[in-house]
Amino acid sequence: MSVTDWYEIIEKHKPILLIESDKIVFYPSEGDGLVQPQKLTDTKTFFVSAVSHELFTPVTAIIGLVQMAKDGIYVQETLQKIEKHALKMQRILEQLVVLSKVEKEDFVPNLTELNLETLIKEILEEFKGRIEEKNLSFSINTRGLIKVDREAFKIALRNLISNAVKYSPHGGEIKIHFEKNVLSIEDRGVGIPESELKNVTARFYRASNVRTVPGSGLGLAIVKHILRRFNIVWAIHSKLNQGTKVFIKIERIDQSK
Ligand SMILES: Nc1ncnc2c1ncn2[C@@H]1O[C@H](COP(=O)(O)OP(=O)(O)OP(=O)(O)O)[C@@H](O)[C@H]1O
Ligand SMILES: [Mg+2]
Numbered sequence: 001m002s003v004t005d006w007y008e009i010i011e012k013h014k015p016i017l018l019i020e021s022d023k024i025v026f027y028p029s030e031g032d033g034l035v036q037p038q039k040l041t042d043t044k045t046f047f048v049s050a051v052s053h054e055l056f057t058p059v060t061a062i063i064g065l066v067q068m069a070k071d072g073i074y075v076q077e078t079l080q081k082i083e084k085h086a087l088k089m090q091r092i093l094e095q096l097v098v099l100s101k102v103e104k105e106d107f108v109p110n111l112t113e114l115n116l117e118t119l120i121k122e123i124l125e126e127f128k129g130r131i132e133e134k135n136l137s138f139s140i141n142t143r144g145l146i147k148v149d150r151e152a153f154k155i156a157l158r159n160l161i162s163n164a165v166k167y168s169p170h171g172g173e174i175k176i177h178f179e180k181n182v183l184s185i186e187d188r189g190v191g192i193p194e195s196e197l198k199n200v201t202a203r204f205y206r207a208s209n210v211r212t213v214p215g216s217g218l219g220l221a222i223v224k225h226i227l228r229r230f231n232i233v234w235a236i237h238s239k240l241n242q243g244t245k246v247f248i249k250i251e252r253i254d255q256s257k
Contacts, residue, residue, distance in 0.1 A: 013237035
């Protein structure tokens, strides 16, 4: 895909938030459209405080549930709940480990060629339970080879797919397509109010229309940190009550399409 095509996406999908390695730009812009320069220095404090806060909830729940199990109360159900909280903790810690790795000055990415579709399917498998509960349908067309750091890229994609699943209505449709050199993840969910779109990659930020949906507001901040490390440009387009599209510019190494 040529540069022009990427700009076509921006032109076609306003309002759009474009995130490059060291800047975030909002179109349509007022003034120069620059939203905020990215802070590079505060990562450690940011994640230490965010993650300790995030871990508190599952740990506290597990302690309570273990007590119930010991008392012989609904043992099977209790164990299942414990497992759910433990898996949540595992995912948080996994994100943290990868983040601290990619943020290191001397980080050497482990670039491997991989099949995007296989990776997407692996991630969707993790969300199987929620996808079935919500009866979501998918249109997936992501065949193609890319060269990325698998571990880090998977975490970024997982956060984006998690949002598409979480903010879709019951029976919603999610499209994940890889065309030319752009991967897009599209849902028809609650969307983001236009005036708040520029804030969504800031840590802990949650839009005013999702207060009833659980979340910590960390997912997109993590995506931003990871993709920045690999100089991957991405963008978010959203319309309230219509849906959200995320575009990621990533070169396909098999030029079949
Ligand atoms: N696909 C989407 N549809 C609607 N709103 C979204 C979508 N993706 C992100 N948002 C908005 O951006 C906010 C920030 O997203 P982010 O993924 O960082 O946090 P979160 O989903 O609230 O929590 P978590 O840390 O569990 O991911 C969300 O709270 C929501 O308001
Ligand atoms: Mg999220």
